[in-house]
């Protein structure tokens with residue numbers, strides 16, 4: 001600046017006097033300060049806060065926080081926890097970097113630019129909430145409640161989701177955890193044993209464990225990993241079925257290097273063998289199962305030879321697996337899997353897993369599938385109403401379900417298609433809450449088109465994401481370390497130990513910074529603005545937690561007194577409940593036009609020159625949720641693409657080479673990553689971790705780091721029974737130095 | 746320095762702090778502009794004065810323009826936030842790092858704490874307000890120590906980013922004013938290190 005005076009001279013000059021008179025009229029007498037007693041150096045107060053529940057992933061380990069003058073400096077497992085104990089994983093530890101991430105959302109923002117290319121303006125909560133309510137109400141008035149679509153994810157999204165679903169009355173709610181992750185598992189087990197299975201396998205007390213669809217060790221969930229390791233320590237035999245030598249495969253007795261998409265054939269052959277040789281648990285099946293004859297007949301053609309050919313594995317290996325399972329039955333953990341939305345033939349595979357567990361008699365026995373007996377707590381939310389099925393996209397013109405075994409909500413693809421065609425009705429308002437539908441749902445361009453055609457898009461999140469760029473109003477939510485929300489219950493993870501139950505509630509370890517607010521505050525304000533004030537079930541999130549705790553005779557104050565966790569005696573979880581029933585053959589499935597007996601449906605093989613794109617997890621990230629975390633990014637900044645060593649050799653690729661990817665529909669990744677050359681993957685597949693390569697430049701750490709595998713999922717595959725997405729049906733080639741490399745057969 | 750002078754300096758710090766608040770008609774009014782213009786005039790900053798004046802006089806919605814620019818610079822902007830206004834982001838590459846703690850300690854040692862619900866302790870507005878309180882108290886020693894150990898080490902980076910990347914002369918002028926007000930001079934009154 002061309003100031004003519006030096007600072008010193010100016011400050012002592014008459015000019016300052018002249019200038020400062022009008023200035024003193026302007027400046028506020030108020031500052032952010034108050035006077036306080038003089039403190040000697042280094043006298044900041046240290047304290048421990050209890051009652052934290054981690055949400056760097058959704059396993060919900062219990063935490064304590066070490067604080068210095070209100071600043072969280074370290075997170076640890078709550079020593080009182082009978083779940084994770086004092087352990088937390090790398091992501092759990094890195095929670096403070098999320099809390100204090102400079103890129104986090106801080107204030108309500110309005111997009112005054114284009115949707116997808118935002119120009120943000122900070123606005124007040126009042127204005128933001130008024131705008132959200134009036135715009136969403138406008139959509140409801142013009143198009144009906146079904147004009148709103150909701151994409152929720154995570155514990156805080158339940159309350160707003162219930163508001164839109166139950167009170168406003170839209171069916172168009174699609175949770176990523178159901179339609180792009182584990183929903184198929186839950187509905188397949190529902191159709192077989194009448195229950196969602198969770199990951200309730202008693203691994204510590206098992207004699208054999210089979211993982212097909214689970215990445216334990218890469219998918220780190222502390223108590224689950226502990227139970228897995230304890231099982232191995234106790235001598236349990238481990239079978240891992242995976243096209244890739246995963247972290248779990250590295251600990252296995254048998255690694256089945258299966259051809260992707262053929263798992264059901266493998267399972268059918270094992271079951272057929274158990275049936276034919278009468279190695280199944282006859283007593284269990286007689287007493288608890290229905291439809292054995294139809295089942296036996298339906299799978300009768302699945303010889304080892306046929307499966308071996310289909311799955312591209314040795315006959316002997318299938319037999320070996322079958323014998324291990326039979327020899328160790330009933331104390332066998334057939335893991336129900338997690339993130340099982342693979343090929344669009346997944347319901348039948350998950351049914352097979354449930355049926356195999358039954359043939360082994362491995363329900364409610366030591367080492368088998370055993371749900372712990374949890375204490376009862378409340379579930380306060382918006383009151384349920386029947387909104388009929390007229391606008392339920394999952395019903396066709398004849399009022400039949402399109403996908404009869406769908407998880408709760410509406411299959412995402414039905415919502416997107418309706419939004420894009422306007423048929424059977426327009427969908428013009430969108431609420432995205434804690435979900436990143438650009439990176440969770442295959443068909444990114446389609447998702448962008450869906451958002452483009454909306455009249456209004458509201459996003460609520462903790463961090464910017466690829467989806468938040470599409471918001472008209474973007475609201476900052478308090479993170480899991482800054483808010484109350486759920487009440488969590490459970491038991492000790494090893495059922496051979498003293499039976500105990502715990503009840504805990506998520507409590508803030510620090511106050512929310514900036515203007516971040518919780519889900520109840522935001523939802524209630526919108527509900528009020530949309531004319532639903534009368535139906536608001538709780539005024540604050542604390543009130544919700546109190547009411548839920550009260551059912552168990554507890555309160556927040558009591559939990560605080562008990563260091564955040566209430567423990568009580570538990571119950572023996574073994575022993576089959578009287579009403580338990582396994583449907584090996586399910587007539588309802590058949591009536592709905594699908595195979596009532598687990599059936600293998602082949603998937604398209606990779607075209608010549610392409611490999612199938614598989615994806616999975618890494619221990620230090622929870623997909624895209626943690627990509628911007630400075631510590632975790634340091635631990636794993638990109639997602640190397642695994643390629644078979646012989647294939648790499650033929651292509652002249654070395655470990656660490658930089659490559660891009662192009663899929664069979666010609667879509668190129670917008671970023672590159674490195675190559676990991678390994679014998680631990682089949683030649684017909686490549687593999688990478690999911691959730692990298694964010695496109696939002698507001699994520700200053702994560703942007704363009706690695707390759708976004710979802711961007712390469714341009715082929716939409718839908719599981720017919722459930723309507724969930726299959727996400728491993730895309731085929732890719734690698735690009736090095738601008739040259740596209742054909743993958744040799 | 747006389748106490749009148751230090752009071753005036755206090756006013757200047759406070760004015761700079763004020764100028765970095767989120768733009769709002771409560772303070773961004775005719776009086777404010779009058780103050781800014783006369784300050785620039787006294788400093789002989791004719792070009793800057795003209796730029797700011799033109800920007801204010803020709804923009805039909807100056808408030809929204811500045812709100813968008815403030816959001817882009819300090820809160821959330823595409824492709825990235827230009828200059829988060831927190832010292833710790835520059836010193837520790839995080840919010841609430843050790844720098845924040847040091848800042849808070851400094852306040853406490855001088856007998857100040859932040860009101861409940863205030864922004865983070867190392868926000869530039871708080872740091873400038875604190876400097877104004879020290880100047881008001883004629884506490885040159887702490888003022889200088891705070892400048893040297895807490896404020897200047899990060900402000901140089903913050904100010905440079907704003908100056909380089911802002912789309913609006915207003916913020917460029919304000920960071921230059923802050924720079925001018927806080928920059929060390931050698932004994933001949935020459936500013937070291939032109940910003």
Ligand code: SF4
Nearest residue numbers: 054057060061089092
């Ligand atoms: S497994 Fe790790 S990230 Fe997940 S809840 Fe536990 S500590 Fe947190």
